[in-house]
Amino acid sequence: MIPFNKASITDVEVKYVTDALLNGKSSGDGKYTKLVCDEFKKRFGIENILLTTSGTTALEMASILADLKPGDDVIVPSFTFSSTANSFMLRGANPVFCDIRKDTMNIDETKIEDLITPKTKAIYTVDYAGIPCDMDVINDIAKRHGLLVIEDAAQAVGSKYKGRYAGTLSPFGCYSFHETKNYVMGEGGGLVINDASYMDRAEIVREKGTNRRQVLNGMVDKYTWHDIGSSFLPSDILAAIMYGQMMRYDEIMEKRMTVWNRYAEELKDLEQSEKLVLPIVPEYVDHNAHMFNIILPTAQIRTDLVAKLKANDVYAYICYVPLHSAPLGIKLGYKPEQCPVTEDYGERVLRLPLYADMTSDDTSKVIELIHDILS
Ligand SMILES: Cc1ncc(COP(=O)(O)O)c(C=O)c1O
Numbered sequence: 256m257i258p259f260n261k262a263s264i265t266d267v268e269v270k271y272v273t274d275a276l277l278n279g280k281s282s283g284d285g286k287y288t289k290l291v292c293d294e295f296k297k298r299f300g301i302e303n304i305l306l307t308t309s310g311t312t313a314l315e316m317a318s319i320l321a322d323l324k325p326g327d328d329v330i331v332p333s334f335t336f337s338s339t340a341n342s343f344m345l346r347g348a349n350p351v352f353c354d355i356r357k358d359t360m361n362i363d364e365t366k367i368e369d370l371i372t373p374k375t376k377a378i379y380t381v382d383y384a385g386i387p388c389d390m391d392v393i394n395d396i397a398k399r400h401g402l403l404v405i406e407d408a409a410q411a412v413g414s415k416y417k418g419r420y421a422g423t424l425s426p427f428g429c430y431s432f433h434e435t436k437n438y439v440m441g442e443g444g445g446l447v448i449n450d451a452s453y454m455d456r457a458e459i460v461r462e463k464g465t466n467r468r469q470v471l472n473g474m475v476d477k478y479t480w481h482d483i484g485s486s487f488l489p490s491d492i493l494a495a496i497m498y499g500q501m502m503r504y505d506e507i508m509e510k511r512m513t514v515w516n517r518y519a520e521e522l523k524d525l526e527q528s529e530k531l532v533l534p535i536v537p538e539y540v541d542h543n544a545h546m547f548n549i550i551l552p553t554a555q556i557r558t559d560l561v562a563k564l565k566a567n568d569v570y571a572y573i574c575y576v577p578l579h580s581a582p583l584g585i586k587l588g589y590k591p592e593q594c595p596v597t598e599d600y601g602e603r604v605l606r607l608p609l610y611a612d613m614t615s616d617d618t619s620k621v622i623e624l625i626h627d628i629l630s
Contacts, residue, residue, distance in 0.1 A: 263611035268499030275495035283488030303448040310409040310431025310444035314342035333579040382411035385545030415541040426450035440497035510611040511544035554602035
């Protein structure tokens with residue numbers, strides 16, 4: 256069986272988890288949480304990152320810190336995971352769905368300004384398939400209209416936009432370290448605070464609304480309730496898995512890239528014969544080989560391909576179901592035709608199996624099957 260994804264776990268992760276269990280602290284903010292944050296600083300130059308229990312809760316923290324309230328509007332692509340929209344809807348804010356670009360399937364920055372009204376407070380961008388959005392353009396729009404930008408970089412750890420790391424491109428960057436991502440801690444995430452003025456409040460929000468972090472840092476001797484918040488910090492045992500992954504950062508990236516590059520090279524002929532479209536990576540992006548997506552000519556061809564791959568024990572995945580035309584989107588008053596590109600691509604995109612430990616034979620098998628089925 257070739258799954259669409261499989262976490263790469265070795266003796267390295269086992270060693271750190273065992274140490275965390277036997278010698279460390281099973282609650283949050285222990286030695287391994289600090290080591291992971293130090294790695295993000297060393298590798299990506301990130302000064303302020305707070306580990307969270309998921310990418311979802313990183314987004315929820317960002318939405319609290321953004322002070323979003325009932326009556327506020329937030330511009331967000333419809334082609335994303337529910338968590339992007341849920342995070343600010345839990346604050347009472349409304350989603351205003353924006354269509355996507357045909358090349359990257361990221362938010363179409365040329366359509367954002369038409370959606371801005373006096374109620375608009377923020378733009379949430381999503382780095383789909385690990386490919387950052389055109390953030391210079393988006394940040395410029397936000398600046399001109401006084402809006403906050405929150406980057407959902409759940410899939411984009413290690414990707415770069417014009418040489419700058421995804422997650423560092425706006426005041427808040429949200430990473431996911433879920434088992435399906437490049438670097439995993441089971442369930443986990445990180446909130447990158449690029450505007451340091453939010454940091455003090457972020458530490459309080461993450462610790463159930465208390466200044467407990469200041470006690471741990473020896474700044475005060477007892478902690479009290481200061482703000483709203485929740486329990487957003489992960490167990491240090493999970494951080495130990497993530498530390499192992501960070502120690503294997505280059506190895507995991509290179510192995511994923513090998514599979515990604517083989518798909519790109521060996522499926523090229525099918526693009527030339529118009530059987531599928533391969534991923535398009537803008538020249539300003541260095542991607543992290545998070546996903547390899549193909550676009551099929553019709554929804555029916557995708558359905559048939561998924562079924563035939565599955566009959567051969569290969570599991571391809573259909574990615575996101577657009578939010579605006581999902582049951583909740585319809586309840587909010589959206590019509591499928593309001594984001595036509597999202598609606599169309601959402602039915603035709605297919606994510607191929609891709610993981611660090613995918614063998615060369617398994618990659619060959621997927622490539623050969625796709626040729627056999629589509630030719
Ligand atoms: C774009 C995006 N945002 C947020 C999330 C949520 O991350 P997590 O599963 O870590 O909560 C995901 C997860 O797949 C995602 O793809």
